[in-house]
Amino acid sequence: MNSLTKREIILDNYSNPFNKVAEEVPGYIKENSRNESCIDNIDLYIDIKDNIIKDIKFSGEACAISTASTSIMIKNLIGKSIEEALNYMTEFDNMLEEKEYNSDIVGEAKVFDETYKQINRRTCVILPYKGIKRALKEYLTKNN
Amino acid sequence: MNREDFPILKSNPNLIYFDNGATTLKPKCMIDRTKEYYELYSANAHRGDYGISLKVDMAFEGVRESTAKFINAEKNEIIFTSGSTESLNLIAFGYFKNRLNSNDEILISYAEHASNVLPWFRIQSEIGCKVNFIPLDNSEHITLENVKKSITENTKVISLAHITNVIGDIRPIKEIVEYAHSKNILVVVDGAQSVPHIKTDVKDLDIDFLAFSAHKMMGPTGVGVLYGKYNLLKGMVPLMYGGGMNERFDSPECVELKDVPTRFEAGTPNIAGVIGFGAVLDYINSIGIDNIYKHEVELKDYMIEKLKEISHVNIISNSDSGIVTFNVEGIFPQDVAVYLDKYNICVRAGNHCAKILKNETKVNNTVRASLYMYNTKEEIDKFVDLLRDKDKIIREMI
Numbered sequence: 001m002n003s004l005t006k007r008e009i010i011l012d013n014y015s016n017p018f019n020k021v022a023e024e025v026p027g028y029i030k031e032n033s034r035n036e037s038c039i040d041n042i043d044l045y046i047d048i049k050d051n052i053i054k055d056i057k058f059s060g061e062a063c064a065i066s067t068a069s070t071s072i073m074i075k076n077l078i079g080k081s082i083e084e085a086l087n088y089m090t091e092f093d094n095m096l097e098e099k100e101y102n103s104d105i106v107g108e109a110k111v112f113d114e115t116y117k118q119i120n121r122r123t124c125v126i127l128p129y130k131g132i133k134r135a136l137k138e139y140l141t142k143n144n
Numbered sequence: 145m146n147r148e149d150f151p152i153l154k155s156n157p158n159l160i161y162f163d164n165g166a167t168t169l170k171p172k173c174m175i176d177r178t179k180e181y182y183e184l185y186s187a188n189a190h191r192g193d194y195g196i197s198l199k200v201d202m203a204f205e206g207v208r209e210s211t212a213k214f215i216n217a218e219k220n221e222i223i224f225t226s227g228s229t230e231s232l233n234l235i236a237f238g239y240f241k242n243r244l245n246s247n248d249e250i251l252i253s254y255a256e257h258a259s260n261v262l263p264w265f266r267i268q269s270e271i272g273c274k275v276n277f278i279p280l281d282n283s284e285h286i287t288l289e290n291v292k293k294s295i296t297e298n299t300k301v302i303s304l305a306h307i308t309n310v311i312g313d314i315r316p317i318k319e320i321v322e323y324a325h326s327k328n329i330l331v332v333v334d335g336a337q338s339v340p341h342i343k344t345d346v347k348d349l350d351i352d353f354l355a356f357s358a359h360k361m362m363g364p365t366g367v368g369v370l371y372g373k374y375n376l377l378k379g380m381v382p383l384m385y386g387g388g389m390n391e392r393f394d395s396p397e398c399v400e401l402k403d404v405p406t407r408f409e410a411g412t413p414n415i416a417g418v419i420g421f422g423a424v425l426d427y428i429n430s431i432g433i434d435n436i437y438k439h440e441v442e443l444k445d446y447m448i449e450k451l452k453e454i455s456h457v458n459i460i461s462n463s464d465s466g467i468v469t470f471n472v473e474g475i476f477p478q479d480v481a482v483y484l485d486k487y488n489i490c491v492r493a494g495n496h497c498a499k500i501l502k503n504e505t506k507v508n509n510t511v512r513a514s515l516y517m518y519n520t521k522e523e524i525d526k527f528v529d530l531l532r533d534k535d536k537i538i539r540e541m542i
């Protein structure tokens with residue numbers, strides 16, 4: 001994928017973010033994620049049944065990179081079991097850390113492999129992942 | 145003005161620095177004066193049994209004198225701190241906390257910086273008094289009328305920025321103080337954004353306490369000033385105890401403190417910083433603070449006039465100071481800042497430490513350009529030109 005395509009995908013996810021809502025979603029697990037060093041601030045709403053992530057939505061204010069990263073993450077996680085989700089995040093982290101990674105599993109989130117090299121945008125890329133990891137961990141401790 | 149005095153503008157000729165509300169660039173004279181201390185007489189202060197230590201004392205106390213002159217105070221009314229934040233904390237916890245009781249009220253506004261909000265919140269939770277807010281008018285300004293309306297018989301202190309760091313309006317401090325004093329209310333002024341830009345005469349304004357930071361007026365980081373009327377400082381309790389602030393001590397019952405202001409400066413002070421601060425006071429005096437202010441307002445008016453030509457730019461505040469806040473329609477402020485940074489333009493995106501202001505303005509985050517004496521119209525032209533094409537911003541912001 002060349003950088004122009006990556007940029008287009010990021011912009012597209014920013015302009016038309018997947019599952020972005022204006023209000024709190026009742027019945028879903030709510031998890032806030034924000035960055036100390038900037039003003040990004042999102043709420044994730046997660047619906048998990050029988051260890052499967054049925055749905056995720058989000059609301060809040062965030063920059064283009066954070067918004068696009070959240071949108072892509074949500075698309076990649078819906079339908080996955082918790083185990084598959086954790087595995088996806090491990091592969092995603094591997095990509096960010098420039099280790100070997102499974103590009104089929106990372107999917108569209110590959111668009112961030114270069115963004116991450118700009119130090120001031122790292123926290124933007126991982127913003128939604130911080131929140132979802134916390135939420136999944138909490139779910140696992142409660143339900144297993 | 146005087147761009148050649150700033151080494152950073154020489155080593156970085158394309159830098160356009162519009163984040164002067166956060167901190168300012170440093171002139172060579174300040175850097176040299178600090179370096180001189182480290183290279184030529186780097187002894188401790190107040191230990192004066194030998195030549196270079198005496199020289200330190202003279203330099204350090206000389207800056208106290210210059211600071212006093214700069215704001216028209218007396219020398220023993222100037223306490224050196226680490227910054228406005230420490231000064232405001234010392235005022236709140238060293239003076240007011242010991243005098244307020246649970247019925248008393250503190251008046252601030254929604255446009256204050258965190259450093260002029262959180263100490264008061266803390267005092268409220270410790271002793272049960274109440275922090276109240278003076279309503280802002282339609283343009284987010286404080287009017288004397290609204291101050292009068294907010295005062296009750298329990299109001300004991302009003303604490304306000306002279307110029308706010310988000311809106312940039314200049315508050316009618318003199319009128320507020322006059323009215324407050326007629327009701328036996330003391331007034332604390334947060335001068336972090338005003339002392340560097342406008343003439344501040346504490347006697348004329350009759351303010352009771354004033355806080356400001358050296359680094360926002362081209363001075364070093366880690367130096368601040370607390371001004372208080374001498375009789376009030378006499379009644380203030382130090383928050384830090386140790387060397388340099390005591391006369392003698394034998395037992396807990398028998399501790400004698402030094403006089404005001406030294407008793408508030410425990411430990412080895414930021415000697416190099418204070419000495420460097422002295423250089424910028426001389427520097428500002430040589431240029432004239434009124435000339436600096438005039439230049440800033442001229443630039444600000446120019447920037448506003450140009451920004452108004454762009455339909456997708458919403459100007460949030462047009463003030464009497466060098467602060468302009470705006471948003472580009474549909475673009476997150478941080479993305480605007482990241483885009484401008486690609487062209488070496490430094491602006492700030494966010495809520496500017498005034499997190500409760502959104503309760504009033506409904507605008508959560510903004511882009512802020514804050515100007516100072518070394519900024520130019522050419523810089524503003526470049527900045528404005530980069531904002532004209534919204535598609536370009538969107539293309540380049542990631």
Ligand SMILES: Cc1ncc(COP(=O)(O)O)c(C=O)c1O
Pocket residue numbers: 165166226227228229230257259260305307308309334336337357497
């Ligand atoms: C209005 C205002 N008050 C207080 C402060 C705090 O100053 P410092 O960080 O130097 O202590 C600032 C700095 O941003 C400010 O703008």
